[in-house]
Amino acid sequence: MSKSVDLWGRLRKEWFLLALVGAVALASVWPDLGRSGGLLRLDVVSNWGVALVFFLTGLGLSTAALRDGALKWRIHLLVQLCTYALFPLLWWGFTALFGRWLPPDLALGFAYLCALPSTISSSVAMTVLARGNVPAAIFNASASSLLGIVLTPALVALMAGTSGATLPFGEAVWKLTQLLLLPLVAGQLLRPLLLSFHQRHKARISLVDRWVIILLVLSAFSDSVASGLWRDHGAELLVKAALGSAVFLLVVVMLSRWAARAMGLSVEDEITAVFCGSKKTLASGVPMAKLLFGAHPAVGVIVLPIMFYHQLQLILCSWLAQRYAARPTQVAQADGQKRAGAPV
Known part of the structure; x- marks a missing residue:
């Protein structure tokens, strides 16, 4: 009985991953349903x-927390360079080494992965778990999403020689602005009026983005x-x-x-840099792919890397967060030094 309960609990915990696999399977056997x-x-x-x-994302962003985190310029620089410079540089090295064995559509998918912004929810959640610099x-996660409206199509154009396969760069940015930035800003503006509603229904609201992604x-994949x-x-x-x-x-x-x-950053800032700088967003990545590559016949292949990357980053970063969280606190370290007779 306990094993069946444990299995059911695990399935409920991983329902999103199972739903993504189910969506791919359903598209494979019945493409006319979703094409x-x-x-x-x-x-x-x-x-x-x-x-x-993105309206709900803007509604959930804390303006006070954004203000409190704005002054740490060194960590901001590191995170954004990792997201929008390190990843593209790695892509050029990756394609030089392995490009001959990659189908062109999958190579475009890796370019798209490297151009995406960081994720907001899981970056912050992992930083909280690891006792890092949450503000x-x-x-950084919010700034990365905003920068991605311009930088993602620009980097895709630079890396893959295309501005999204179907949209000119300027039109791509304008379409992303309309469907991503404006709803996010609207959510921020309406936050004072709808904050209590958002907090009461937070669990249900968190399901909306996942079902949209599915x-x-x-x-x-149907297309x-x-x-x-x-x-x-x-x-x-x-x-x-x-x-x-x-x-x-x-x-x-x-x-x-x-x-x-x-760079001599504190452990708390290192945690933020690792979790924000290494993550890529599935929540924004799939919608942006549909906007940028909507008419591309292999858009399902293009989003494959971010689908795998999303699951892998959750597994690895969860393990890292637990290791960071297990470190002694400053109070515990000071108490240990006092007991050992060492100066604090």
Whole structure:
């Protein structure tokens, strides 16, 4: 009985991952359900879902926490350089070494992964768990999302020689501004009026972005399957996407820790740098992919790296957060020094 309860509890905890896998499986066997113009008409409702997600994100952002975290300029510089400079540099090295074995659409997916902003919710959650600099984490993750409206399409254009395959750069930025930035700003402006509502229904609201992502994944893979995704590639594509994502994650985590220590940052600031600088957002990544690559026949392949990266970063960063959290507090260290007769 206890084993079945444990299994059910674990399945409930991992329902989002299972739902993503289910969306890919459903798209694989019934692509007409979610494809553009299909039975669910997901191409029509997706833009509204994206705008709603970013409105709720703006509603949940604490203005006071953003203000408190704004002054740590060295950590901000490190995080944004990791997100928008280190990742693209690694992509050029990665493609030089392994590009000959990558399908062009998957290579574009890795370029897109490296151009994405950091994630907000899990970066802050991991920083809280690890006892890091939470105000700086909120500021950096939020700033990264705003910068991504311009830098993500610009970096994709630079790395992959395309501004999103279907949109000119200026039009791409304007469309992202309309569907991402304006709803986020609206959420911030309405926060004083709707904050109590948001806090009362926080658990339900947190489910909205995940269900929007699931529907967007279903839509993206339905279009790709209908265009011959599995006919042209197969399981080898999944293995390459998973391994490539793992390489990027491990390298960036190690380099961001090294850079934080070389800069002489405190442990709390190092935690923020590692978790904000190494993460990439699935919540923004899938909607942005639909906006930038909506007419691309292989948009499902393009989002594969961020889907794998999202799960891998949660696993690795959860383990790192627990290790950071297990360090002695300053009070405990001082007490130990006193008991040992050492000066504090």
